Amino acid sequence: MSGRAQLMWDEAVTGYDFGPDHPMDPVRLALTRKLVAAFGLDREMEVVAAKPAGESTLRLVHREDYIDAVKAASADPARALGAYGLGTVDDPAFAGMHEVSALIAGQSVGAAEAVWRGDAEHAVNFAGGLHHAMPGGASGFCIYNDAALAIARLLELGAERVAYVDVDVHHGDGVQAAFWEDPRVLTISLHEHPRTLFPQTGWPQETGADCAEGSAVNVGLPAGTGDAGWVRAFHAVVPELLAEFRPQVLVSQHGADTHFEDPLAHLAVSLDAQRAVQVACHELAHEYAGGKWIALGGGGYAVVDVVPRSWTHLVGIAAGRPVAPEAVIPEPWRQEVFARTRQLGPQRMTDGRWPVNWASWESGYDPADRLDQAVRATRQAVFPLRGLLP
Numbered sequence: 001m002s003g004r005a006q007l008m009w010d011e012a013v014t015g016y017d018f019g020p021d022h023p024m025d026p027v028r029l030a031l032t033r034k035l036v037a038a039f040g041l042d043r044e045m046e047v048v049a050a051k052p053a054g055e056s057t058l059r060l061v062h063r064e065d066y067i068d069a070v071k072a073a074s075a076d077p078a079r080a081l082g083a084y085g086l087g088t089v090d091d092p093a094f095a096g097m098h099e100v101s102a103l104i105a106g107q108s109v110g111a112a113e114a115v116w117r118g119d120a121e122h123a124v125n126f127a128g129g130l131h132h133a134m135p136g137g138a139s140g141f142c143i144y145n146d147a148a149l150a151i152a153r154l155l156e157l158g159a160e161r162v163a164y165v166d167v168d169v170h171h172g173d174g175v176q177a178a179f180w181e182d183p184r185v186l187t188i189s190l191h192e193h194p195r196t197l198f199p200q201t202g203w204p205q206e207t208g209a210d211c212a213e214g215s216a217v218n219v220g221l222p223a224g225t226g227d228a229g230w231v232r233a234f235h236a237v238v239p240e241l242l243a244e245f246r247p248q249v250l251v252s253q254h255g256a257d258t259h260f261e262d263p264l265a266h267l268a269v270s271l272d273a274q275r276a277v278q279v280a281c282h283e284l285a286h287e288y289a290g291g292k293w294i295a296l297g298g299g300g301y302a303v304v305d306v307v308p309r310s311w312t313h314l315v316g317i318a319a320g321r322p323v324a325p326e327a328v329i330p331e332p333w334r335q336e337v338f339a340r341t342r343q344l345g346p347q348r349m350t351d352g353r354w355p356v357n358w359a360s361w362e363s364g365y366d367p368a369d370r371l372d373q374a375v376r377a378t379r380q381a382v383f384p385l386r387g388l389l390p
């Protein structure tokens, strides 16, 4: 089912480091890369280090004054005092911040170019998915919005319809903002409800500007949503929209912070459900986007137990060599984990919840259920705008 796949990786992306007290510890990227290698997945695909995104590429999404501010903060971190969101608790400035952020963006842009031109059918950049960065400011641990830049590059190359599906626990607000007025880009975000989580946007009523009505889709899930509800919500919203929109490329963001162990949010999703949704995205890319699939990482702050396993599954699925949930994790990787973190790494590629059970929208509908109320709010807000029954 899968053709050639590319893994976008440059060791230097691990320099995206906000410091020892910040939850986005780059060890999560290093450990993911090593777990991918431990399963031999990097021998099944081409590993490509794309060049950093240049000024003209960054300007496809970001304002020039913001790029200048990032460069200044990068050169002299002590002088970033909060303007443009730089030098804040969430986005502390650090030396080399511009360069490494542009490098991560370059991997997503390179993925977009490879997939669009047919050099690869699928491409994965698990260091990417920095979906909160705004055209004119840093936000939520994100400096440059590599997801939006990849999409903007696809449009520049001639794409007329690009679908973006974001299953990070947080709303994909920066990507939505970048294409709010652009009917060529359908953004779909499933996330914990804005009432209980940063960035407090992503309400079902956010459906796009007047000139692009129905091009933004938001599902705000109740805190505590588990596997069955999360997968049910995905299938109740995403496939029908993709079938109607007929994207030429699917870009998906796989933040692993929906997990029950994640310290920054309140969903209760397992690794096994994350894997099930990754498989679904892969299948949807083949069904509705001619197989053109760009898969990105995102949030995820259980940096030892969850992130490496989740994104290794993602890489395996893209490579056409999915790792079985029951697979035992190679011991040398666990030794590496202990050496680096003094934590004991997980032993298997499952949380023991496989296979994931869920009910289809039609068969399981319960109007008194809060998950179903959330899904229904989304369908009612946006499905008619796309000519679909709510």
Ligand SMILES: [Zn+2]
Binding pocket: 168, 169, 170, 255, 257, 298, 299, 300
């Ligand atoms: Zn997140």
